[in-house]
Amino acid sequence: MDLEFRPTQLTEARIQMLRAVTGKDQPFAADVLSGRVKFRECVHDGRVVGHCIGNSATGEIIGLSVDQSYRRQGIARKLLSLVVDLLLADGVQRIWLEAPSDSTLPAYRFYRALGWQPTGQHLADGIEIIELPITNGGNPMAAAPQISPPP
Ligand SMILES: CC(C)(COP(=O)(O)OP(=O)(O)OC[C@H]1O[C@@H](n2cnc3c(N)ncnc32)[C@H](O)[C@@H]1OP(=O)(O)O)[C@@H](O)C(=O)NCCC(=O)NCCS
Numbered sequence: 001m002d003l004e005f006r007p008t009q010l011t012e013a014r015i016q017m018l019r020a021v022t023g024k025d026q027p028f029a030a031d032v033l034s035g036r037v038k039f040r041e042c043v044h045d046g047r048v049v050g051h052c053i054g055n056s057a058t059g060e061i062i063g064l065s066v067d068q069s070y071r072r073q074g075i076a077r078k079l080l081s082l083v084v085d086l087l088l089a090d091g092v093q094r095i096w097l098e099a100p101s102d103s104t105l106p107a108y109r110f111y112r113a114l115g116w117q118p119t120g121q122h123l124a125d126g127i128e129i130i131e132l133p134i135t136n137g138g139n140p141m142a143a144a145p146q147i148s149p150p151p
Pocket of ligand 1: 098113
């Protein structure tokens, strides 16, 4: 399958949509406009089938998803690793995200398979904070199998 991984083209409408979807408001918008929010997407046959967003101002991975019919092909692993690289290049010391703590959900299995670790911090509604252990400033996910060369 011919997959392309590329920076997401951002329009003002898209930024507005992301603001609503993520629940982030002014600081997030400022981080987007300053270029500190990193967007990568995976495209197949001209259609976006996965995306990942991370904020190097906070170290947070804000969003990651892959279309149902494209899952279990390494797309999320690749997208996340690309965004982690971008955050590390910006000097981020701690990379973290809010994830479901329900072990039956794909996201729970996915992050643990890739070495992310629980911090013990739990938020409301079955959400926990997990983080990626950073060793010597390197991306521990970079050793993950590559399914396509970076753009
Ligand atoms: C979580 C999600 C992003 C994973 O996307 P994906 O492209 O299928 O993930 P990958 O193919 O890169 O998976 C990498 C590894 O994670 C683990 N994994 C991923 N999905 C899994 C599942 N449903 N069950 C068990 N392990 C899973 C596996 O170890 C997998 O490697 P393998 O396929 O060689 O066994 C996807 O299921 C999704 O979009 N879910 C809904 C949105 C969501 O929950 N996003 C995260 C919010 S915090």
